[in-house]
Amino acid sequence: MNTDTEALVFAGSMLAIPVVAVSLMFGLMCCEAAENRRYAAIEKASIKVTAYCPGACCCGEFADGTTASGRPAYAADGCAVDPYAIPYGSHIVFDNTVLEADDTGQAMRDAWRKEGVYHIDIRFGTHEEALAWGVREVSATIYRPAM
Numbered sequence: 008m009n010t011d012t013e014a015l016v017f018a019g020s021m022l023a024i025p026v027v028a029v030s031l032m033f034g035l036m037c038c039e040a041a042e043n044r045r046y047a048a049i050e051k052a053s054i055k056v057t058a059y060c061p062g063a064c065c066c067g068e069f070a071d072g073t074t075a076s077g078r079p080a081y082a083a084d085g086c087a088v089d090p091y092a093i094p095y096g097s098h099i100v101f102d103n104t105v106l107e108a109d110d111t112g113q114a115m116r117d118a119w120r121k122e123g124v125y126h127i128d129i130r131f132g133t134h135e136e137a138l139a140w141g142v143r144e145v146s147a148t149i150y151r152p153a154m
């Protein structure tokens with residue numbers, strides 16, 4: 008290898024770092040833009056929040072480990088909604104929590120259809136955690152997906 012080639016290789020490796028950094032930054036910006044496009048509407052709302060677990064105690068004897076929208080019932084970030092009030096795939100954000108609307112239940116449908124009230128049911132991994140949550144009223148932001 009002559010010195011000219013060595014110099015070129017060295018220059019090439021020095022260039023590689025900023026090129027990788029810039030393309031990473033650009034990639035992140037693209038991801039953020041794509042993320043933003045996923046939401047058709049953003050709404051702040053007061054929401055009644057109860058909790059459940061994926062077991063038969065909360066979901067009945069036919070609990071099959073899959074939510075109404077087809078996600079795994081043991082996904083740690085899901086909640087039940089009335090999909091007419093909060094469509095599946097929406098994100099509900101409050102405090103340090105981000106939940107995906109991926110399941111439904113009679114109480115959530117009744118709250119919306121009879122009282123016009125938002126009610127979500129957070130899914131915890133265990134029944135004890137669900138009991139410990141109890142019933143709360145939170146101030147949340149609902150991100151509805153673009154259709």
Ligand SMILES: [Zn+2]
Nearest residue numbers: 060064065134
């Ligand atoms: Zn349970």
